[in-house]
Amino acid sequence: MERDDIIEYSLGAQHSEEEGKKIRKNVWKVTTILSVITFVEVLVGILYSKTVVGDGNLWATIKTGYIILTVIKARYIILEFMHLGHERSSFKSTILYPYLFLILYLIFIAINESLAVYDFNFPIN
């Protein structure tokens, strides 16, 4: 029996040739951004590797820069390629906030505890 009370949500995502052109333009824009970021990362990695710059302040800055660039890349992949930015905002929050909460806590506690373990294993005196 055919059911007529079920909404076929997947049909809502369909679009015309006109809209498709706009979407493709956006895809190529995001591609360019991702490639440029990767290129910059690799260039910095070759020119200013840890072997070259040592373990000082410059390396700390580069490290932070890498992490920021990675998060920017991840943002574009999730929101544009995976299309989460164009879903309902309630769904976006359902996906993103629990994950961010758990993972940020995990990062915090792991760094905190591991530094304590390091101090215990390799005391300064």
Place this chain on the structure above:
Amino acid sequence: MAGEVSKAIDPKELWGGGRSPFSLSYGKMMMWFFLISDALTFGAFLVSLGWFRYTSDAWPISDQVFFHIPFIHSATPDEGFPLLYVAFMTLILIVSSVTMVLAVEAGHRNDKKTVIKWMVWTIVGGFIFLGSQVWEWSGIIAGPDGIFGTYDDTRIGGNYLGGWETINNVLVPVVGPDQYAQFFYCVTGFHGLHVFSGVIINIIILINVIGGTYERRGHYEMVEKGGLYWHFVDLVWVFVFTFFYLL
């Protein structure tokens, strides 16, 4: 975007039952929930890598370990090309992600021919990536210059390469912490498994597209769901690339 997702619907009606409050089909929503659990697994992998890195006294520098490119013999990092090959792998994965988006977009226009074209390119990209990883693994485990083996290496007198030291003006390899190589094989291996299953899923979907299954169904949402998985694989690699090869 047109359709249910962008339609303004009274919250009472939206959450009142009888419809999906997210205006999403069950399958697509569940794919997202699966990806969250998978992302937590990879997050745990990378965070525990950070743990061992912070609790260890010494940690190898990546470009002193991964400096090989195919067909060129480089025995020491000075003769090598750090980051170059892994940058190529990253680019392959990004490009195959783009072709996947284009396949999904063509699916929304019910354009079967274009979907097939981009799906094929996506699968080709997946195979190139897998091949690159096989080359990388075999090179560092058993290659003539690779000393990152899973066995006792006589050159360094231990299991794993940790870096290079200049002794009497000659660069010599030194032993590194076991966890570095163990995490390398674990994380890239688990990611590689995801790439492999992603390629299999894409091939199955491609067969269905060619067979006209989705044409008869009236929509190409399965391509979208497979696409979500494939983008996730790309997303994970972005983080693996940063935390393994850059930092």
